[in-house]
Amino acid sequence: MTAVYVQLSYIDLAIASVLLLLAGGLSIALNLGLEKSLGIAALRTTVQLSLIGLVLKILFTLVSPWWTGLAALTMILLAGREVTARQNLRLRGGWSYSIATTSLITAGGIVTILALTTAIRPEPWYDPRFALPLLGMMLGNTLTGISVGMERLSATLKREKDAIEARLVLGHTRRDAVRPYVREAMRAGLMPIINAMSAAGLISLPGMMTGQILAGVDPTEAVKYQILIMFLLAGTTSIGALMAVLATSWRLGDERDRLRLDRLRAR
Amino acid sequence: MLSVRNLKRLSIGPIDLDVAGGEIIALTGPSGVGKSLLLRAIADLDPNEGDVSLLGDDRDTMDAPDWRKQVMYVPAHTGWWADTVEPHFAGLERARVKNTLQRLDLESTALGWQVANLSTGERQRLALARALAHVPKILLLDEPTSGLDGDNAARAEKLISDIAQDGAGVMFVTHDAAQAERLGTRRLYFYDGKLQEAAP
DSSP states (O other), X not given: OOOOOOOOOHHHHHHHHHHHHHHHHHHHHTTOOOHHHHHHHHHHHHHHHHHHHHHHHHHHHHXXXXXXXXXXXXXXXXXXXXXXXXXXXXXXXXXXXXXXXXXXXXXXXXXXXXXXXXXXXXXSTTOHHHHHHHHHXXXXXXXXXXXXXXXXXXXXXXXXXXXXXXXXXXXXXXXXXXXXXXXXXXHHHHHHHHHHHHHBTTTBOOHHHHHHHHTTOOHHHHHXXXXXXXXXXXXXXXXXXXXXXXXXXXXXXXXXXXXXXXXXXXX | XXXXXXXXXXXXXXXXXXXXXXXXXXXXXXXXXXXXHHHXXXXXXXXXXXXXXXXXXXXXXXXXXXXHHHEEEEOSSOOOOSSBSGGGGTTSOHHHHHHHHHHTTOOGGGGGSXXXXXXXXXXXXXXXXXXXXXXXXXXXXXXXXXXXXHXXXXXXXXXXXXXXXXXXXXXXXOSOHHHHHHHOSEEEEEETTEEEEOOO
């Protein structure tokens, strides 16, 4: 079987955009008021993706460790901001952002570098054509795990304040008093990736694998890649969510075994 | 027994206070003036400054959980962390728990009850029993009988004075002047972040 890669022309894109007009028409007909948001979102996706296409093209020709590193750092900082933006309850003093970013750097960094140096092994190992898409996938999943975990922990500690303090006044340590909620937050953070792994292949065909198949790669090869990615995602999400949840729990307490909800503020 | 010097916390203080063993201090004052916050600060539940010690041992030299086991705060509305009553009494001496429950007119089967089905009064009595079963040296009670009917309030008051008679120091917040008079061996009035002796 020869691999066939079908190149898209701009006319193909224009035809697909008819569907967008259809969606906009429905919005007007049903009075949903979404036509403007749809238009802006479609424009954003076109402009953002075109720009990133250009940036990636330049980075791929440069193959510079510095520019690749800078791009990776930018992605991580943006991911940290995204986690913070999703928190309804934030830690005061920029702690939500610091915790999210540190967890993303550590988890995403370790697993991406591990994958590049042991499994995929491009030459050089930081080749942006491998490093950046891989990091992007790690960050996308890890940021979901981290933001769900942090949000769940803050919300639960706030809701269960009376129960936690009831234990503190009886002389339980703060660690013991919050342990069930830390566990619950960890579970919540890991659930999306567990669901994704369970549904993969049956209900959903993961995007990367689909992309490779469309690009003409043999499905069994594409599947191997996807399994590798799934394992990497499970690893990075676990590490990231664990770090972020534990750090949030630490920040919401102090050395006198108190519950410090005064360090939270609602958005 | 309990010595508080120069205690400060946001809108409160500086407070100087001594609680002797066997003493029952009734703390009164307008709503929202920070009586609960004062008790919380003594129990070290919120950040605060000052020199607080128990029998000469400085609070800062003790782990916070150790401190709170001896200087125990019982909030007016407390929380429950398990579905049934029993786990909240885990690790406590069984005979003492039963005895305390009995003195508050709670059957020993109360331990098997579902927390969700408890009435306000049952919650309040169980919370008191839960604290007393730890045999603290100092008890800080926030409106300990606010949700109780006459008979149960009388039982709780009796239990509190028995505990004091056994040597514990008690400070309780109340809005009931008659109760302050009846139960308190000393009365303090809290206003504008300061404590003052109430006129006898």
